[in-house]
Amino acid sequence: MKKSLIALAVLGASSFAMAQSSVTLYGVADAGIGKIKTGAPAGNDASNSTQFLSGSLMNNGNSRLGVRGVEDLGGGLKAGFNFETGLDLDQGDALGSGGGFWGRAANLWLGGNWGTFKMGRSLNPTFYGIAAWELTGAANYSVVGNTYNFAGGGPRNNSQFSYKTPDMGGLSAEVGYVLKADNAGRAKWDLNVLYANGPIGLGFAANKTKDIKTNYVLGGKYNFSNFVLAASYTNAYNAANAQRRGFSLGGTANFGAMALTLDLTRDTKNDWTGKKYTNGLVEAKYALSKRTFVYGAYLRLDGNNNYGIGVRHNF
Template identity: 80%
Template sequence: MKKSLIALAVLGASGVAMAQSSVTLYGVADAGVGKVKYGAPAGNDANGKNQFIANSTMNNGNSRVGVRGVEDLGGGLKAGFNFETGLDLDNGNADAVFWQRNANMWLGGNWGTVKLGRTLNPTFYGIAAWELTGTANYSVVANTYSFAGAGPRNNSQLSYKTPDMGGFSAEVGYILKSDNADRAKWDLNLIYANGPIGVGLSANKTKGINTNYSLGAKYSFSNFALAASYTNANNAANLRRRGFGIGGSATFGAFALTVDLTRDTKNEWTGKKYTNGVVEGKYALSKRTFVYGAFLRLDGTNNYGIGVRHNF
């Protein structure tokens, strides 16, 4: 259960103002067993063998703990922060760089939100608007095209996000060249999420590398959802990988089944076109805990895992 605390209220000296400030502790615990051939974790985990899995390609998500806070400044203006670090349930270690998942602060109001620091980038949120597994570690779209070539996070990002306008929103982020190996970068999304429809356009460009983009849409009806996408991604060597994705999911009470596929139309990353796919099954034990099993066929490798995830 999320634990909301009245931040520093015991100080008393600024009682009225501090009563409008809060800090929340949250996190995820995710562990299981499986075979990870693609992107196997380092350390004492053996590549491609049955093993305990934590923070691997075949976990639903990475274990983490974070703290976020918000202060109501009045007049519709708020300020906040988010710090988050990963935890390895295999050995209890935290990330080598503490708070490397999130380390940012923001200022927001009716006009939108400005955020500064390390954070999930606009490209990630644009893809999350339609991706069927909830951007799980074994997402076939994310693993095939690396979130449109940008990965999920940016360092030193300065960003602005619009308020929601009838389901429409946009976010643009910028990294100064002095903060990115002398190569400035921009990153943006355009999202429409209203009722059964979710559409997201993501685009990003680093100086000297061609523009990356991804366009996808999801339509939900009754207990089912269908999604389709097209992605063009370039790596640091300016090699291109592009292709389309198509998939569907169905929910039957507490059980959900998802099948998602990608097909390369061009692949200079490996020199060979692949059809990749993921099959995922999840069973909700409560609103915060579920068990899952997944099989991921990725660039000629077979990966699978079963596990349990708890959100708090």
């Protein structure tokens, strides 16, 4: 009898704990076929031959598996975490997206009505400053992201401390900082200011690593009826302080389950390659459900032609 009472007490305590916190398993499966001349994150897919594509430049996104959790601490305060790993569906290898096994995300956060404080590896403020208006949803084949390497800073930061404000009528901001001891002796700051209200989406982002000049990007989009127009201007530097700057202009037309996108970038200065380029992306997507779509994309990037056709499923 005593054992039964103890078991019921433990079960009750566990139920109470579970009611205060939650853990979610989620992921993406994305694979297709295509040809890549240059720039694939997974080098085995950059062979300039038609082949199976996964975790590559011409996939809509990398396949991934993630877990995130949140606990209600009371008084409006919450704690949470996010761990995420990439998967190569070619042979089942892990894809770290520039990091280790949990290279896509490995962070802990505290949040409340005052905002969110996060620590660890994550997508950086500059990435979110671009995603606020970028037409493909920051796909692997984003012409803006690939032309200017997400305003020179890449999409993720290691060892980042960041603070994001609450949403204030569509206006928000985030600032991140990486200590010099965590970045080969070069401290880095990263920030964005976003505005999203009704048909308007605007984003300004900037980042700077010690001894490298400041990178920045300003972009916006406007939704009207079934069409979206977007434009941006980027000024970016690489690790050698070589400059690449230019603008983008594009649009998306939505026809029910079908969406067609054309996005172009034009360099006004390019010391990265020594030649100014006009790059372009054509993308077609068809939604099979709320979580699954097929896509086809053609990317002209710095004089090279790349294409891919695939299926993406979110779960």
